[in-house]
Structure formats: structure tokens, C-alpha cells
Amino acid sequence: QSVLTQPPSASGTPGQRVTLSCSGSTSNIGSNAVNWYQQLPGTAPKLLIYGNNQRPSGVPDRFSGSKSGTSASLAISGLQSDDEADYYCAAWDDSLSGYWVFGGGTKLTVL
Amino acid sequence: QITLKESGPTLVKPTQTLTLTCTFSGFSLSTSAVGVGWIRQPPGKALEWLALIYWDDDKRYSPSLKSRLTITKDTSKNQVVLTMTNMDPVDTATYYCAHSHYDSSGYYVFFDYWGQGTLVTVSS
Numbered sequence: 001q002s003v004l005t006q007p008p009s010a011s012g013t014p015g016q017r018v019t020l021s022c023s024g025s026t027s028n029i030g031s032n033a034v035n036w037y038q039q040l041p042g043t044a045p046k047l048l049i050y051g052n053n054q055r056p057s058g059v060p061d062r063f064s065g066s067k068s069g070t071s072a073s074l075a076i077s078g079l080q081s082d083d084e085a086d087y088y089c090a091a092w093d094d095s096l097s098g099y100w101v102f103g104g105g106t107k108l109t110v111l
Numbered sequence: 112q113i114t115l116k117e118s119g120p121t122l123v124k125p126t127q128t129l130t131l132t133c134t135f136s137g138f139s140l141s142t143s144a145v146g147v148g149w150i151r152q153p154p155g156k157a158l159e160w161l162a163l164i165y166w167d168d169d170k171r172y173s174p175s176l177k178s179r180l181t182i183t184k185d186t187s188k189n190q191v192v193l194t195m196t197n198m199d200p201v202d203t204a205t206y207y208c209a210h211s212h213y214d215s216s217g218y219y220v221f222f223d224y225w226g227q228g229t230l231v232t233v234s235s
Contacts, residue, residue, distance in 0.1 A: 002157050035221045037158070044207055044225040045150075045158065051219035088158050092220070096174050100148070100160035 003028065004089050004103035011109040017077040020106045022089030024070050028101050032092040034072040036065055039086040039105075048087070049074060076108075084110045113137035115147070115208050115226035122232050123198050129231060133191040133208030137224075140166055140186050146211035147191040148222060149182065151204040159204075163211060164191055200233045 005023040012018040022034065036049040047056050049065035052072065064075045072091075076083055089103040119131035133147060140147060148163035162182040163171045172180050181194045191208060206229055209222035 002159075033219050037222075039158075044228055045222075046225070047221055047223045050221040050223075051214065051216075054214070054219065056223065090158075090160075090222075097171060099171055099173055100150075100163065102150075102158045102160060104157045 002104035003093065003101035004091065006087075006089060006103035006106045008104065009107045009109065011111055012076075012079045013111050014079055014081065016079045017075060018079060018108065020074045020076075020087050020108070022072045022074070022103050024072075024091060024101070026070060027095045028070075028091040028093040029067065029072055030070040031094050034065065034067050035090045036063075036072075036074045037088045037090065039088065041085070045088065079110055081110045084108060113210055113224040115210060115224060117206055117208050117226045117229040119206075119229060119231065121230060122234065124235050125199055125233060127198050129193075129195040129198050129202070131193045131195075131206055131208075131229065131231075133193070133226060135189050135191070135208075135210065138210060138212075140164075140184050140189070140191070142166055144213045144217070144220075147184070148209050148211050149191075149193045149206060150209060150222070151202075151206045152228070153201075153204040156204075161195075161206075162193060198233045203231065203233045205230045 033051045037045040038048045039045045052067040053065040086105045088105045093101045115135040146165040149161040164182045179196045210224040
């Protein structure tokens with residue numbers, strides 16, 4: 001059972017805009033920034049968004065992130081077949097001694 | 112160019128201790144605000160963070176696994192070692208190590224470089 005809650009699946013057609021959600025609590029998303037990772041089949045995760053809405057160099061501006069309260073969202077516009085992957089949100093949790101928490105991941109299918 | 116690579120046994124028996132080594136290049140674990148973490152992923156399942164060691168030797172562990180984990184670093188060898196005791200079949204997973212640091216603002220922290228992962232199977 002992951003600490004952050006993500007819908008297990010989402011889908012869209014090429015060119016469409018999709019939004020993936022991530023829900024947490026006051027000790028993680030409510031207090032700290034959210035990062036998003038993309039994991040293509042058979043590969044290691046790749047940092048997609050950090051600091052709620054910052055894109056690392058090389059990440060297309062089709063990907064955008066936002067946060068409100070204890071929830072965060074990842075939006076993908078102009079959906080492409082290459083975007084078919086698992087997407088994970090993550091945040092630092094301030095409880096206990098502090099630790100990273102991940103979501104259960106959303107598998108995005110491009111129809 | 113930052114690279115990380117995990118190494119260790121591919122098969123361990125139940126109750127044994129797992130020792131994994133992350134060998135990295137392109138950065139120093141003596142640089143301020145830098146860390147190396149371990150994350151695992153059971154087959155077909157989600158990512159699970161395990162442990163993190165910082166440049167100043169501060170260590171953090173997953174609360175649910177803390178009693179079984181130990182993370183150490185050897186700065187001179189550019190290596191981070193994770194040990195996990197009392198292995199069980201449910202610990203079967205791909206284990207990743209990843210580079211952690213803060214962005215230029217010094218405010219946001221993240222895992223920006225990941226190793227390729229190593230699959231560890233726990234079975235008798």
C-alpha cells in the first residue's frame with residue numbers, strides 16, 4: 001500500500017491532453033514539493049518534474065505539474081505514443097525521521 | 112556525466128542477508144547536499160524507497176524496513192552499500208540506486224540519475 005495515492009490506469013488518444021493525479025497528506029505533499037517520474041517499459045525511472053512544476057533540462061514542455069494542498073497533478077498535452085509509460089509521484093514525508101514516499105503509479109495507455 | 116551501477120547477488124535464500132553495492136561516477140559523495148538513495152520495485156509493482164545517505168553521513172531509512180536496513184558509503188571508492196537482513200520472498204525486486212541533490216535554488220531535492228537496476232530473487 002503506497003503512501004501517495006494514484007489511479008492505477010489512465011488513457012488518451014494521440015494529441016489529447018491527459019491529467020494524472022496524486023493524493024497525499026499534510027506531512028508529505030502538504031508540506032513538501034512533489035516530483036514526478038516516468039518509467040518506460042523495462043527501464044529505470046526518469047525524473048520528469050521536480051519542485052511541483054519544474055522541468056529538468058531536456059523534458060518537453062508538453063509535461064507540466066501542479067500542486068494544491070495535499071494533491072498534485074501531472075498534465076501531458078499533445079499526447080504521443082512514446083508517452084505510454086508508468087508515472088510515479090513522490091514527495092518527502094516529514095513524519096518520524098523523514099522519508100521519501102512514492103505513489104502506486106499510473107499506467108498511461110495511448111490508444 | 113553522472114552514472115550509477117548496482118551490483119550484488121541475483122539470488123539469495125530466505126533469512127540470508129543481502130548486500131548491494133552502488134558504484135558511481137561523475138560526482139563526489141563528499142560534496143555538500145549530495146546523496147545516494149536506494150529504491151526497489153517488485154515485479155509488476157510500484158517503486159518503494161528504502162534508504163538514503165547524505166554527503167555528511169546523515170542516513171534515513173524507510174520506517175517499515177528500518178530494522179533490517181543499513182546504508183554506508185565509501186567516498187574514496189565512490190560506492191554506497193546497502194545491506195538488508197532476513198530476506199524473504201516478498202523482497203524479490205529490482206533494486207535501484209539513485210543520485211540525489213538539490214536544484215540551484217537549494218530548495219528542491221530529487222533523484223535525478225538512476226542506475227539500471229539489479230534484479231534480486233529470494234528463493235530457496
